[in-house]
Amino acid sequence: MSADRPRDVARGDAVHPGNPVIVDRYTVPARMNHWLTAICLVLLALSGLALFHPSLFFLTGLFGGGQMTRFLHPWIGVVMFVSFAGLFLRFWRLNFFDRGDSAWLGKPGEVLAGKEEKLPEVGKYNAGQKLYFWLMSITILVLFLSGIVTWQQYFGDRFTVDQKRAAVLVHALAAIVAICLWIVHVYAAIWVRGTINAMTRGKVTGGWAWRHHRRWLREVVTGKTLPPTTAPEK
Amino acid sequence: MFPPIPNPSTEPVAPTFGEADLWRRSASTIERPAERQTEVAKLIDVSKCIGCKACQAACLEWNELTEEIGSNVGVMTNPPDLTENSYTLMRFTEWENPESGNLEWLIRKDGCMHCEDPGCLKACPAPGAIVQYSNGIVDFVHENCIGCGYCVKGCPFNIPRLSNVRDRKAYKCTLCVDRVAVGQGPACAKACPTQAIVFGTKDEMKEWAAGRIEDLKARGFANAGLYDPPGVGGTHVMYVLQHADRPELYAGLPRDPRISPVVEAWKGVTKYAGLTAIGAFAAIGFLHHLVTGANRVSEHDEEAARRLTERGEK
Ligand code: HEM
Ligand code: SF4
Numbered sequence: 001m002s003a004d005r006p007r008d009v010a011r012g013d014a015v016h017p018g019n020p021v022i023v024d025r026y027t028v029p030a031r032m033n034h035w036l037t038a039i040c041l042v043l044l045a046l047s048g049l050a051l052f053h054p055s056l057f058f059l060t061g062l063f064g065g066g067q068m069t070r071f072l073h074p075w076i077g078v079v080m081f082v083s084f085a086g087l088f089l090r091f092w093r094l095n096f097f098d099r100g101d102s103a104w105l106g107k108p109g110e111v112l113a114g115k116e117e118k119l120p121e122v123g124k125y126n127a128g129q130k131l132y133f134w135l136m137s138i139t140i141l142v143l144f145l146s147g148i149v150t151w152q153q154y155f156g157d158r159f160t161v162d163q164k165r166a167a168v169l170v171h172a173l174a175a176i177v178a179i180c181l182w183i184v185h186v187y188a189a190i191w192v193r194g195t196i197n198a199m200t201r202g203k204v205t206g207g208w209a210w211r212h213h214r215r216w217l218r219e220v221v222t223g224k225t226l227p228p229t230t231a232p233e234k
Numbered sequence: 235m236f237p238p239i240p241n242p243s244t245e246p247v248a249p250t251f252g253e254a255d256l257w258r259r260s261a262s263t264i265e266r267p268a269e270r271q272t273e274v275a276k277l278i279d280v281s282k283c284i285g286c287k288a289c290q291a292a293c294l295e296w297n298e299l300t301e302e303i304g305s306n307v308g309v310m311t312n313p314p315d316l317t318e319n320s321y322t323l324m325r326f327t328e329w330e331n332p333e334s335g336n337l338e339w340l341i342r343k344d345g346c347m348h349c350e351d352p353g354c355l356k357a358c359p360a361p362g363a364i365v366q367y368s369n370g371i372v373d374f375v376h377e378n379c380i381g382c383g384y385c386v387k388g389c390p391f392n393i394p395r396l397s398n399v400r401d402r403k404a405y406k407c408t409l410c411v412d413r414v415a416v417g418q419g420p421a422c423a424k425a426c427p428t429q430a431i432v433f434g435t436k437d438e439m440k441e442w443a444a445g446r447i448e449d450l451k452a453r454g455f456a457n458a459g460l461y462d463p464p465g466v467g468g469t470h471v472m473y474v475l476q477h478a479d480r481p482e483l484y485a486g487l488p489r490d491p492r493i494s495p496v497v498e499a500w501k502g503v504t505k506y507a508g509l510t511a512i513g514a515f516a517a518i519g520f521l522h523h524l525v526t527g528a529n530r531v532s533e534h535d536e537e538a539a540r541r542l543t544e545r546g547e548k
Contacts, residue, residue, distance in 0.1 A: 020536045021540055052359070054361060066378070066380035070380045161387060164386065164387045165496040169504065172500055176512065179515075183519060187519035191523060193528050206540065207537075
């Protein structure tokens, strides 16, 4: 970790005074990395679901037919896995849980109602985002490993039939988990207005940062690491 | 001798079954025909097999396939496993019978069993890539096959093989569906010089097997019996075994084959639970937005951020 940056501040995070205040949240490489992962994940979900249930088989049409879908899916998976590994390396340090996170998670009612004034101040990521980060990391690792065992074309001779049966069941279950997590992730980004800007332009307004990630904003502005708090500031 | 099927005439014959006789179709719901055709079966009498591999050759020939030239690994089983070309394979086992002290050469013709409840078809995700005709024949329809290998995972007998040189689709014994449809028997049965392979209706085959088993018992094979495993609803390829109490002796023929519970869970509860969970998450998101509305930044928040930045800048 770079010594001259506060704990919850990533490389490139900066504040620009003005009206409104603008805060840089994601660098161009970070955004490209995120978009590549996101596109791959959507394509994987669509191509996977096409084989998951007969009622969704028509989705193979998006990929050039059944055989192409079967061929492309695992390769997109490999790209996504590498791309996600990039995101993981970028973000893992910012996703450690602290005392403030347990306090935040202890008030699900306020979280769901969007009453952030009643919650402890949040750093770069809130506890929900951190949970998503770790759960998605595990799920994607499981999807990758089970996907390899399921991949008949290249690994059909490497594993026993029993291993392949277990792998395809695990893969299907992990895919459901990944898709449900992803729905929560995308919904949260839509619900919390102003968030999509972080993904498209890498910037958010100062008000957004003040409302949702106040401790992060304070750290960016002051350049000092602040201790996590367990109760809202007065 | 079981009466052999006479040679065909040179006149073209209309097929006796087809699309209208589908009993099961992978990844599809179908309306079954009102009447089921008489079930057919192939009976393989292991006690009569002399291991000549005429059936293996006939199978390649009828299906216009050639097997790669392999290498001799010191056993008669050749090629060493089923392949995309070899839909059938004579598996040779040398077994010393502890009771009689005899060395027994157990030769089992391996290949698709044409299960009444086929695991391959259950696992298949591609509509119509695997079908079962009402006479019991399970066939792979290659126009619809996508080559995913799910049938490999579904089959309790480890039969289907993915083609690596042809088209990356799955292959297995068809029970010579194209011959049977015009009143002929499978090519292997036609080629067998000892009538170790016979073909007819399932009832005829059971009856014929009963006579063979009686004969074997009279010759000292007290445990001779028919292999028609109930775990998969019975099969349309059956074996007469000298030691029906120990099917594993025959190159690992499963004792009680059935569709793996893992496959049943994958193709059963997982599908419903999975789609329900995805739907529920989407619905909850929608409802949450209806109830709470958007979480918006207020002018008050922007103002606070301005004050904070100005203080921090100084
Ligand atoms: C990370 C690398 C991944 C690899 C190597 C991989 C590989 C595979 C393979 C080999 C199959 C069998 C079909 C085929 O051969 O195309 C499959 C099926 C599937 N995959 Fe993936 N996959 C990966 C990631 C994902 C992800 C991220 C999702 C969902 C978000 C997903 C969802 C599915 C689904 C739903 C199926 C169908 C399962 C079923 O039929 O029940 N996969 N995958
Ligand atoms: S033996 Fe295997 S391939 Fe043949 S019908 Fe049964 S499940 Fe399908």
